[in-house]
């Protein structure tokens with residue numbers, strides 16, 4: 042081979058080598074880039090879409106588990122169907138077919154999007170929420186999801202919005218509202234403290250304490266534990282004054298309320314989708330009112346909120362939620378009467394994702410826990426929502442005035458939708474504040490919020506210490 046031929050061969054080999062090296066580098070770069078995009082390093086700071094928001098003193102908000110049950114692609118009708126045959130309206134001769142768990146398309150976006158509303162800057166007014174008298178009407182089962190029945194009520198342009206009233210400070214609410222617990226206070230605090238502070242207790246006095254706690258709805262298990270511990274501690278410590286007795290009773294009751302439970306409301310947004318909360322319960326317990334009050338706290342703290350009116354059985358229920366939305370500065374997604382509640386719930390979340398809001402609160406229709414068809418429907422609402430995003434918190438709203446019956450309700454709801462928190466409403470109207478102990482003891486689910494009145498700011502985070510202080514007066 043000539044020298045020239047050797048040179049040509051060497052040059053060809055060099056070019057081939059360069060091509061191979063460049064190809065390898067490009068290939069590896071591409072791989073690194075993909076990996077980095079899909080799985081950010083564990084220590085990477087989370088994107089804060091809240092404008093630096095920190096949960097205001099009082100209400101404690103957290104982020105729900107990050108795992109999304111299913112990808113946010115348009116869901117396929119593959120989820121299990123509703124198991125029980127729904128009640129049939131008189132006109133229908135045969136049971137309606139089970140609706141496949143399909144979800145409709147999200148309605149076309151509208152121009153106006155909600156903005157942060159500076160509640161602190163607006164003039165206070167005396168507006169009170171629209172009240173809807175709870176009815177005994179049992180809603181009928183829905184038909185299949187119907188896209189055209191879902192509508193979005195965005196926030197009106199700023200100039201057309203009603204003047205928002207000033208929100209009461211969110212911190213220290215339970216202390217401020219302690220007077221509302223006066224009925225429970227005389228039942229638990231005054232009588233038990235009176236007996237304990239009286240010095241040596243005979244068997245009759247211990248029985249009286251036990252009866253008082255039972256009447257205040259602490260339940261047998263908690264009452265027995267509390268009395269046993271009081272007896273031990275009274276024997277071990279010197280309890281000479283009413284102050285000593287108060288300190289002891291406080292300690293025992295607070296311990297029973299399990300102060301270490303996580304009571305944060307999972308309302309902080311995820312990186313790529315809003316927090317989703319489902320509000321459930323039987324008729325008239327205060328679901329809509331609680332949803333409105335909670336939205337008010339969230340908006341006042343700088344959150345953007347979508348309210349989903351998944352009660353499609355009564356137009357008045359959606360109207361009531363819409364009134365709240367207007368008052369607090371949130372957007373509402375609602376369905377016409379007869380729309381599938383699961384479709385409305387799904388569209389609320391879709392809307393929340395599209396708009397990049399922080400929280401979607403879904404208010405569901407009241408339903409009796411004994412109606413299997415309606416409970417199945419609630420399960421379907423949750424499953425359908427989870428095709429879009431995981432549900433972070435399922436809040437069961439219980440009416441404290443109904444006592445033991447609330448527990449029966451709670452058990453059934455818990456089986457169907459796996460409740461993660463309880464809101465105990467109407468504690469202002471009952472002497473049975475002890476139900477808080479029982480609810481937690483029986484369900485193992487924390488009471489997260491308490492309703493202490495009909496006013497817009499009469500919702501407080503549940504804090505065991507402050508609650509027991511209020512009970513003891």
Ligand SMILES: Nc1nc2c(ncn2[C@@H]2O[C@H](COP(=O)(O)OP(=O)(O)OP(=O)(O)O)[C@@H](O)[C@H]2O)c(=O)[nH]1
Nearest residue numbers: 324325326327328329330407466467492493494495
């Ligand atoms: N006293 C008192 N009343 C409350 C409280 N929470 C709600 N209410 C009242 O209870 C009534 C029923 O409240 P709603 O919010 O409509 O109840 P709901 O569970 O949404 O009712 P349905 O949609 O019919 O199931 C209303 O008059 C509320 O003002 C509370 O904490 N204390």
